[in-house]
């Protein structure tokens with residue numbers, strides 16, 4: 001297998017030293033089958049050990065290495081170098097405070113995730129089990145694929161304009177339980193989604209669907225939540241006309 005050189009332009013920010021972010025270019029050897037994560041490891045292990053980025057599983061499951069690669073939100077472990085046009089430009093996801101280099105502070109993201117109660121809520125413990133038909137399971141199959149990487153929320157202009165917005169990822173997680181035939185907290189969750197920072201902030205821009213590394217049809221799921229709200233008497237509480 002032949003090795004070639006690729007140029008990585010990485011947006012670095014080390015708040016202990018840097019007043020502002022700065023761009024740093026690295027030339028690293030790569031194999032044709034290497035992924036962006038492999039190239040980042042070469043930088044960290046052989047050029048500058050202070051480069052900071054999150055990663056864990058390296059197989060597109062944990063969602064920890066979402067970042068902006070050549071202008072799009074992606075998982076570094078899922079993108080092959082050979083599929084990118086060099087130089088490869090790598091930045092942190094937009095819309096969250098940068099902690100260091102490619103690491104962003106996702107606390108507000110997980111607060112919103114927790115706000116929609118991302119767990120099954122059912123009154124009585126079942127005597128044996130809670131049966132569900134394949135058709136009922138299929139109803140929310142797509143949204144079970146979410147790995148909470150944040151790629152959808154941080155590609156959303158409505159989120160950039162208003163950080164109070166729950167964002168696509170939290171709504172996808174709400175969808176997963178709203179359409180689960182065993183769950184009994186529909187009204188509770190819909191009340192949260194009907195708030196001013198809820199689902200009506202979505203302007204159907206589709207960036208979220210394009211950004212999702214799991215191929216979830218995020219915009220469709222958000223649309224289904226809006227329709228469910230309208231069917232059950234929910235009504236847009238009316239985001240301010242002047243904001244996105």
Ligand code: FES
Nearest residue numbers: 056058060063077
């Ligand atoms: S490292 Fe786990 S999704 Fe990429």
